[in-house]
Amino acid sequence: MPDSQFWWLIAFPVFFGLGWLAARVDIKHVLSETRSLPASYFKGLNFLLNGETNRAVDVYVDIARHHAETVELQFTLGHLFRRRGELERAIRMHQKLLTRRDLNAVQRQQAQFELAQDFMKAGLFDRAETILTELANTDYARQARTELLAVYQQEKDWPKAIETARQLRDDSHNYQHEIAQFYCELAAQAHTRSHTEEALGFLEQALEANRQCARARLILGEIAYAAGDHQAAIDHWLQLEMQDPLYLALAARQLLAAYEALGQSEEGTTLLLRLLQQYPELDVLDLAYERMLAQRGLDAAYAFVRERLQTHPTMPSLRKVLEAHMLVAPDEQKAELDIIVKLLNDATREQTMYFCNHCGFKAKQYFWHCPACTAWEAFAPVRGRKNRLHQTESY
Numbered sequence: 001m002p003d004s005q006f007w008w009l010i011a012f013p014v015f016f017g018l019g020w021l022a023a024r025v026d027i028k029h030v031l032s033e034t035r036s037l038p039a040s041y042f043k044g045l046n047f048l049l050n051g052e053t054n055r056a057v058d059v060y061v062d063i064a065r066h067h068a069e070t071v072e073l074q075f076t077l078g079h080l081f082r083r084r085g086e087l088e089r090a091i092r093m094h095q096k097l098l099t100r101r102d103l104n105a106v107q108r109q110q111a112q113f114e115l116a117q118d119f120m121k122a123g124l125f126d127r128a129e130t131i132l133t134e135l136a137n138t139d140y141a142r143q144a145r146t147e148l149l150a151v152y153q154q155e156k157d158w159p160k161a162i163e164t165a166r167q168l169r170d171d172s173h174n175y176q177h178e179i180a181q182f183y184c185e186l187a188a189q190a191h192t193r194s195h196t197e198e199a200l201g202f203l204e205q206a207l208e209a210n211r212q213c214a215r216a217r218l219i220l221g222e223i224a225y226a227a228g229d230h231q232a233a234i235d236h237w238l239q240l241e242m243q244d245p246l247y248l249a250l251a252a253r254q255l256l257a258a259y260e261a262l263g264q265s266e267e268g269t270t271l272l273l274r275l276l277q278q279y280p281e282l283d284v285l286d287l288a289y290e291r292m293l294a295q296r297g298l299d300a301a302y303a304f305v306r307e308r309l310q311t312h313p314t315m316p317s318l319r320k321v322l323e324a325h326m327l328v329a330p331d332e333q334k335a336e337l338d339i340i341v342k343l344l345n346d347a348t349r350e351q352t353m354y355f356c357n358h359c360g361f362k363a364k365q366y367f368w369h370c371p372a373c374t375a376w377e378a379f380a381p382v383r384g385r386k387n388r389l390h391q392t393e394s395y
């Protein structure tokens with residue numbers, strides 16, 4: 001038998017033995033790791049996965065009591081408390097963590113960041129701001145700035161919001177819509193205080209940040225209107241047609257008033273009808289019907305809405321036809337028609353509301369800044385519409 005074959009006979013069991021040993025060492029390591037985690041840890045995890053946060057918290061509080069040294073567990077608990085709205089408990093937990101001497105720099109920053117979020121949720125914005133500002137030069141800088149931006153918006157501190165949004169700009173988000181909106185907020189404030197020059201300056205900056213900013217055009221029109229320069233107001237508002245015509249709906253009533261002030265009431269109505277024809281979604285049907293009724297009489301108004309129902313068979317068109325029909329119908333039909341209109345209004349109540357495209361929040365009033373999810377320009381300027389079709393996103 002050659003030597004090489006003999007060696008293989010010995011080597012094979014040796015390699016096998018080494019492999020077995022390695023596997024055994026590994027298993028031992030795993031077993032010791034598993035033993036170091038209390039079974040209740042998995043129980044808590046299970047509750048979390050099932051969405052049973054309350055029961056998970058009870059389990060983790062119990063573990064934390066017996067393993068006070070585990071920093072990560074304290075973070076998890078603090079997070080859970082905040083999510084459950086137990087803000088005092090979350091704050092206490094994170095404050096206690098910050099007094100520990102065994103925290104490393106990253107853990108300390110994490111605890112600060114968590115505490116800032118607790119304060120924000122509790123509405124203690126000044127305390128959150130102090131901590132977040134301290135984190136500006138740490139690994140948490142970007143997250144802290146993002147939260148700071150939320151704080152400044154809550155506090156309506158628009159100059160600081162502008163500065164922070166500029167610092168946050170990057171390839172993924174250039175904040176041009178937000179920055180333009182912050183300038184519009186400043187302009188609206190200045191306009192309310194009759195500081196016209198200041199307001200105009202802010203609007204210029206708003207348009208510099210986002211030249212498609214519809215709100216800036218709307219406020220420019222309002223300022224001109226308030227100053228009695230009705231032609232300039234009309235010119236500003238009509239520029240919206242080039243940008244996003246649906247926003248004209250928000251100025252439509254004032255636009256007609258400006259034409260009226262110039263003694264061109266009929267021109268105003270003609271323009272409104274032309275816009276409605278050109279942009280069927282423009283939310284001015286109520287106004288157009290009202291104008292037709294006042295200026296051209298019931299027959300013309302009735303014919304107008306009936307034609308509209310033929311070309312655009314929508315619930316708002318139907319509502320208008322029934323409304324007009326009520327005025328021409330014989331008395332014996334009126335009680336019945338009244339019930340039909342009432343039922344139709346109840347069934348289509350949502351169509352008289354503005355919707356936030358981010359969170360679905362609905363409101364009678366139009367918002368530039370969603371009160372529920374704080375998104376900007378998330379409401380379509382068309383009541384009843386849940387998705388914007390003519391979105392002018394330029395990023």
Ligand SMILES: [Zn+2]
Nearest residue numbers: 356359370373
């Ligand atoms: Zn929203």
